[in-house]
Amino acid sequence: MTSITRNLPWFIRDLGISIVGKECYTSLIENLDIGDVKCIKYSISKGLGIGIVLGGSIMKVPQILLITRAQSARGLSLPAYILETLSYAITLLYAYRNEFPFSTYGENLFLTIQNILITLLIILYAPRAAAADKTANAVIASLAILVFFLACSLVPLPILAFLQLTTLPLSLFSKLPQISQNYRAQSTGQLSAFAVLSQVAGCTARLFTTATEVGDSLVAAGFALALVLNLVLGAQLWQYWGRDDLEAPAAEKEKLKEARAAVNTTAAAVPAYKPEPAAWQRAATPPPSSPSLGGRKWARKVD
Incomplete structure (x- = not known):
């Protein structure tokens, strides 16, 4: 052989x-x-890493499709996605500048790009903002993202290591707004189950690949915290599956109210239908008296 x-x-x-x-x-x-146990573990780690990178390239695509098809980002927290995007971007730049193998962090590149797109969609589909305000906010957000990437690419490595440490609270605070919003609404809105479950699987695998190939405790701690928080989101998806959002936007509630009022008005305007009585139900009406008959009144003969 x-x-x-x-x-x-x-x-x-x-x-x-x-x-x-x-x-x-x-x-x-x-x-x-x-x-050769060492090489077997290393090979498994490489295989998992490549699979995670490939999965990360499409992980948030179902979420993007849900938003664009519904023309709504209802149920998604803008602060949560901003903080999560920052966390992905810092981890990406930290791993790249430390020359880690691409298989250990490559999905962060795709997740950062997809998260930026979702963040812009949330801004553009804000329910109570004017069109001009939405466009201006999207442009400002895009410029802020560009400046952030340039700054992180130029800062010294010790500062970037400190920023990597901040991904722990960023991961925590990026999930808390979404978890809190789901709890208040008793619904997960347009949150994608595929994205959440993929993140749970990805974080679990990343703990193994980081321990095998990198051994960086900062990166491992970030993945461990992200795993716990994604498990909470997964539990909420299971608990609130199929429920309507109790905190629907005011505009949607107003439309529903107007529709109901229109139905009630139409119903009131249409007269109730009253069927004609049957022939046997009609009362006999005597004809008027006639002078030609001598003023004689008509009487019904009873047998």
Whole structure:
């Protein structure tokens, strides 16, 4: 069997080495050494990392589709998404500048981009804001994001490490507004179940890959806290599944009120239908007296 594994095509060999490294490729693929626990753990970590990166590239797409199809971001907390986007962006820049393997942080690139888009959609679909205000707020938010990325790319690494430490409270406060809003409304609104469950799975896997490949306690602590908070959101999705939002926007309530009033007005304007009595139900009406009959009154003969 080893005679086959040691003579695989060059493109398969190069791909394997690029993923798990030459040492582990030689041990696990060429020599088929299934007792090499270190390389097995490393290979599992790499596989999970690649899967998380690929999953992260589409994780928030269902959430984006829910918002655009409903033309509403009801149930989504703007402060929560702003703080979560900051947390993703800081982790992305921290890992990139420390030259961590892309498989250990790559999903943060895609999640940051998707979160920025969701944040802008929440601003654009704000229920009680004028169109001009929505556009202005979206432009301001975009510029703020650009300035933030430029600043984090230029600050010294010790300051960036401090910012990475701040992702712990950022993760906490990014989920608390959403958790609180769900609790008040007794509903999760347009919150995507796929996104929440994917984040739970991703954070669990990231704890393993971080411990295996990076060993950075700051990054691991961030993923651990994010896992706990996403589990709370998952529990709320299960608890409030199928419930309507009790805190629907005032405009929606007003429309519903007007619709009901219109129905009641229409019902009042239409006269009630009264069926004609049947022939046997009609009372006999005597004809008027006639002078030609001598003023004699008509009387019904009773048998």
